[in-house]
Amino acid sequence: MSRYPYVREVSPTTWYFRAPRYMRYMTREVTSIFIGIFTVIMLVGLSRLSEGQAPYEDFLAALNNPFSVIFLFLALAFALYNSFTWFNVAPKAMPIQVGEELMPDIVVAGGHYILWAILSVVILIWAGIF
Amino acid sequence: MMDVRVAERQTDLEILRYNPEIAGEPKLERYTVPTKTEWCVLDALNYLKDNVDPTLTYRWSCHMQVCGSCGMMINGEPKLACKAMLRDYPGVIRIEPLAHFPVERDLVAVADDFLAKLKRVKPYLIPLEKRLPEDGEYRQTPAQLKRYRQFAMCINCMLCYAACPEYGLHPKFIGPAAISLAHRYNRDSRDGGRDERQEEIATAEGVWECTFVGACSEVCPKHVDPAAALQQVKVASTVDWYLEHFMSWVQK
Amino acid sequence: MAKSNKPIIWGAFAAGGEAVSLVAPAIILLTLLAAIGRVPPGLSYEQMHSFAAGWFGKLVLFAIVFLSLWSQAHRLRITCFDFGLRADGLVATLFYMLAGAASLWLILILGNI
Numbered sequence: 001m002s003r004y005p006y007v008r009e010v011s012p013t014t015w016y017f018r019a020p021r022y023m024r025y026m027t028r029e030v031t032s033i034f035i036g037i038f039t040v041i042m043l044v045g046l047s048r049l050s051e052g053q054a055p056y057e058d059f060l061a062a063l064n065n066p067f068s069v070i071f072l073f074l075a076l077a078f079a080l081y082n083s084f085t086w087f088n089v090a091p092k093a094m095p096i097q098v099g100e101e102l103m104p105d106i107v108v109a110g111g112h113y114i115l116w117a118i119l120s121v122v123i124l125i126w127a128g129i130f
Numbered sequence: 131m132m133d134v135r136v137a138e139r140q141t142d143l144e145i146l147r148y149n150p151e152i153a154g155e156p157k158l159e160r161y162t163v164p165t166k167t168e169w170c171v172l173d174a175l176n177y178l179k180d181n182v183d184p185t186l187t188y189r190w191s192c193h194m195q196v197c198g199s200c201g202m203m204i205n206g207e208p209k210l211a212c213k214a215m216l217r218d219y220p221g222v223i224r225i226e227p228l229a230h231f232p233v234e235r236d237l238v239a240v241a242d243d244f245l246a247k248l249k250r251v252k253p254y255l256i257p258l259e260k261r262l263p264e265d266g267e268y269r270q271t272p273a274q275l276k277r278y279r280q281f282a283m284c285i286n287c288m289l290c291y292a293a294c295p296e297y298g299l300h301p302k303f304i305g306p307a308a309i310s311l312a313h314r315y316n317r318d319s320r321d322g323g324r325d326e327r328q329e330e331i332a333t334a335e336g337v338w339e340c341t342f343v344g345a346c347s348e349v350c351p352k353h354v355d356p357a358a359a360l361q362q363v364k365v366a367s368t369v370d371w372y373l374e375h376f377m378s379w380v381q382k
Numbered sequence: 383m384a385k386s387n388k389p390i391i392w393g394a395f396a397a398g399g400e401a402v403s404l405v406a407p408a409i410i411l412l413t414l415l416a417a418i419g420r421v422p423p424g425l426s427y428e429q430m431h432s433f434a435a436g437w438f439g440k441l442v443l444f445a446i447v448f449l450s451l452w453s454q455a456h457r458l459r460i461t462c463f464d465f466g467l468r469a470d471g472l473v474a475t476l477f478y479m480l481a482g483a484a485s486l487w488l489i490l491i492l493g494n495i
Contacts, residue, residue: 003240013466026464029461032458036451038413043447046447049491050434050494050495063416069414072413079402080407083403083406086403093358112403119404127412129412129422333385333386334388335383367386
């Protein structure tokens, strides 16, 4: 019997418009652009720090402009989105079974949220925000 | 006066029709069928086939979410037609064959690719120790059963493949259900076939094509959570890799 | 088909994803405060320098920046593919080389503080 299957092509550039869940996924992936650039800013800051007080303070002063404020604000939003998506799916990669029972996802995800809160507070206290 | 508990309505269906005997692209056809609110989409298709157009082709068997045959795209979502209730679809219902698979005819997707991949991952018990009937059965505790039970619920309906964009973009990807089933046997205390399965699923075409979109788990009608299975396979394969390359004297 | 060597990168991606998810929002918030002219005491030259000069501070900074570099490089590679850039081998080589070069630079910087 001859068969003539019809193949529907998937667009490599626009496929993610097909469903909201794909858009959520792409948003998560795009966080890497912002966090990646921020990581480079951190590297530059550390480099200036190693050069001495004046270069480091120039670096801090250079941050003080509208473009970097907008960028850092977006980076913060994307970093928060990344954190939520990461913690929410963490239980999938590390299921915990105690005896016959699998721990509900909230245990592993909740543990991450608690650790996140503690570390964030520690960093902010260290930086003298409180 | 009688209470009408079973409301009737006219339901508009838009069905993608494809006839392989006639050259040309699949086309959406519009039908209106009298339905009852507690019907599922499969009931409406059956009514249509029995009363309006007997040439309409689709797969179904059990009508109770067990056989996994009636997967199709319903308003763009991969669904079992027997699990999609008409009351949840107020407007026109668009029905297409499962995404990412070639179309055989009308709503029938070509499953050959999935079946070949399923075979490759050896989704059956490869006993850790050979036992003869007189040695007794392979025993397992409830806790050992719990380690894999969720992944054993897969009915091979292929909805996860229709949801997985990475499968759509790289058709060679072994995909969610097959890797989840490999994982199901890998986690079985009676099984000793993990090394053989890793040769298939720890490859570039295997679990490493997965980018954890998570769509597979959202559409799975049996709550198998293939995305979880694949992440666990990634973690285990990563541990394997470090053991094989840096600590080859350690037994896996 | 041979088993993939992806685990080298994926291990760093997973560890980096975990680290970044836990600390990035707080660190970006501190930088944002500096950018609006309210430099937190922790980002002053004295406190940053004394932190980065100690072995504990070096270790923390190295772990965060190193893991973040590799994690974002890996995710950027996938993002390029997902947006339709099909030259995956080229993209992967480019991003991993950048992450490697940046990692070396990081070691040099921390060694100089």
